[in-house]
Amino acid sequence: MGHSSGRQSRYLPIADHGLIGDLRTVALVGSNGTIDWYCYPSFDSPSVFAALLDADRGGAFELAAVPLNGVPARTKQFYFPDTNVLITRFFTDEGLGEIQDFMPISPGPAAARHRLIRRVVCVRGTIAFQARVAPRFGYGTEPHRVRMLDGAAIFEAPALALALTATVPLADDGRDVRARFTLHQGRSAVFALDQVGVGPDGRSAVLGCPTQEAEHEFSATVAYWRRWLAASRYRGRWREMVHRSALTLKLLTYSPTGAIVAAPTTSLPEQIGGTRNWDYRYLWVRDAAFCVYALLRLGFTEEAEAFMGFLTRLIDVRADRPSGPLQIMYGIDGRTDLPERELDHLEGYCGSAPVRVGNAAATQLQLDIYGALIDSVYLYDKWGQPMSSDHWEAVCALVDWVCEHWDQPDEGIWETRGGAKRFLYSRLMCWVAIERAIRTARRRGLPCPLTDWAATRDAIYRRIMERGWSPARQAFVQHEDDSVLDAAVLMMPLAKFISPTDPKWSATLNALAEDLVTDSLVHRYDPNASPDGLEGQEGTFSICSFWYVEALTRAGHLDEARLAFEKMLTYANHLGLYAEQIGHNGEQHGNFPQAFTHLGLISAAFNLDRALG
Structure with a gap:
């Protein structure tokens, strides 16, 4: 029993997840702030993050408040009212922060951009966050490498290349990317995961998501869902x-x-x-x-x-x-x-x-x-x-x-x-x-x-x-x-x-x-x-x-x-x-x-x- 309960402790209960999506695919976001299921570019594509099916080999996008004295922050999760924008809140002794997770809905043909945006906001006090982005392409079978370009991290696998841009510094070890940053009240940080585009010169082009653009995308996504539900x-x-x-x-x-x-x-x-x-x-x-x-x-x-x-x-x-x-x-x-x-x-x-x-x-x-x-x-x-x-x-x-x-x-x-x-x-x-x-x-x-x-x-x-x-x-x-x-x-x-x-x-x-x-x-x-x-x-x-x-x-x-x-x-x-x-x-x-x-x-x-x- 010890082994299986130890194994279970590496997995969140199935119900401890929320869902975001863009009508092409979805991501499951755990109540701990981790994205542990995400197939790209559509529902039935091979997974990029699948820690839900294998905590070690599946891949995940972890983002959470740094534990204080070894104690993880308390969390609460809710949907921004009448939308599919998911908010995960972190309560610590030093401050209160939240992650706003969403995927903008691009009208028009399937070729439009798909992106996953994670906006971190400090609501009160001061709060330190840490991120680890560890994609594992092709259900964890395809090797990939990371290269940095203009401060963005590009994950390159044989069939797919994704770019992670952030408004905080990223560090890579050739395979995964990490970040650690502290936010004061009213400040925010943005992470965006996009497919790598090709610029006019034929080289990789990375479209970042600066703070103001994230603000705009957030409002547009909220408006889309509210208009639909109305x-x-x-x-x-x-x-x-x-x-x-x-x-x-x-x-x-x-x-x-x-x-x-x-x-x-x-x-x-x-x-x-x-x-x-x-x-x-x-x-x-x-x-x-x-x-x-x-x-x-x-x-x-x-x-x-x-x-x-x-x-x-x-x-x-x-x-x-x-x-x-x-x-x-x-x-x-x-x-x-x-x-x-x-x-x-x-x-x-x-x-x-x-x-x-x-x-x-x-x-x-x-x-x-x-x-x-x-x-x-x-x-x-x-x-x-x-x-x-x-x-x-x-x-x-x-x-x-x-x-x-x-x-x-x-x-x-x-x-x-x-x-x-x-x-x-x-x-x-x-x-x-x-x-x-x-x-x-x-x-x-x-x-x-x-x-x-x-x-x-x-x-x-x-x-x-x-x-x-x-x-x-x-x-x-x-x-x-x-x-x-x-x-x-x-x-x-x-x-x-x-x-x-x-x-x-x-x-x-x-x-x-x-x-x-x-x-x-x-x-x-x-x-x-x-x-x-x-x-x-x-x-x-x-x-x-x-x-x-x-x-x-x-x-x-x-x-x-x-x-x-x-x-x-x-x-x-x-x-x-x-x-x-x-x-x-x-x-x-x-x-x-x-x-x-x-x-x-x-x-x-x-x-x-x-x-x-």
Whole structure:
């Protein structure tokens, strides 16, 4: 135990991080002031700082108050109100200082500058800071050298060169760069990390970030986020949490294409020391479609439009692949090939190997994605822009495919690696795909084979009612001809498949509460009852907890729903962010922050507010 607890002390808890970004990539900033995750220039590029996955070999940008008499400063972290500008404050006996971390948002094409700015300010008294900038390129595999040019440090690796400029002197040892400086009240220092440009003479050109420019960039970035958030129509009881979730979802958007990543990290473990470590830096059709729903609910139609455009370009009805005309996930640029490999040289977060990049689940058949997508198309048609004729053609092709293929076994929403089954959730979402398309066609008078579609929709409904219901359990179950419970069935009333007061649904809700829920936290399923082909245990799944809140809300159990929701809010981190799962003692596990959880929070808050009146 001593070894692993020693190892854990070299890693901050996953939840002890904030997030900054520029709609191309993000950086995770620890509550101690260290950037320990940063991929450049985009979400799925190899990392430059990855101490989160290997404290020794990953690389980091450390910046903190110098400890006084060996005692580190106390720190607090918060977001500059209504923005994604992160402030980390350091409290010492001699003074109070803060780091303002942000990435300016450059409008326009992907070729625009990406920069990371760290502005250090002494607020009171005097405070000494120290910095160590130690990039490790290519997930820590590419060697680099440092050379100084006009006071800036240029880190040169084979595939990338980054320049660090600062308003304080930098010292290098050929590999890393350090700085130590003291600030008095009202004074500031600026560090900026930029890609090295090429000057008119063909030589390296470094664009510094002097104090006044940093001031200007700070104000412009604050203004950008406030302008964006001002479009929100949410005025309910949980405004701060809902708006933080919306700002987080926006940070997970890749603006050149409109793709939304499931999470900006890879291989953060679902269990410390376990092997359930996956790369989430891609677009899952399901997560992104639900995201569109959450953003539309709040009034953000531009993001929905960009995503719809991106997805329509990916639909390939002629594709002869097992997963059908859509893959379950894509690269943020739309690429279909995401080969999975293990990075054996990295020890993993707290020793949780393997570290994986790429994702082999990309080729799985998961029929539910068609329902998630067509539901979001339906909502976009209703609340956003009416659908174009080209989009409708694509929708018809997808629905025709679903009508032909809904009855196959598939891998299901949880991407288990335990073999294909006839999952209820997959059937449910095939029903949603056809049902929403029929609604859209009727509302808009659009051409489609209505009779055929309706016949298939009704066949799916009857099939779920007959074979998805277990008389023994008195509940709807995970897959046909079995009695395993699954939190995904919480979507049945949410998708308007069954009335929330139907006796069969009430019985199911009771069974789920008994078997899978503890104090508002919900397990996806019982891995002992349903082997998923994976080693180890997992925590409770946060999106399921928000689905549970919504299911209680719709069933009219408002006091219970509100209490469960308020309890879920206590599991957020100090900034209102959530990883994918919550462990048995309340700590956050899995990739961070996770889009799925934040959109679940928005949806639950929206519907609970409406029900509470």
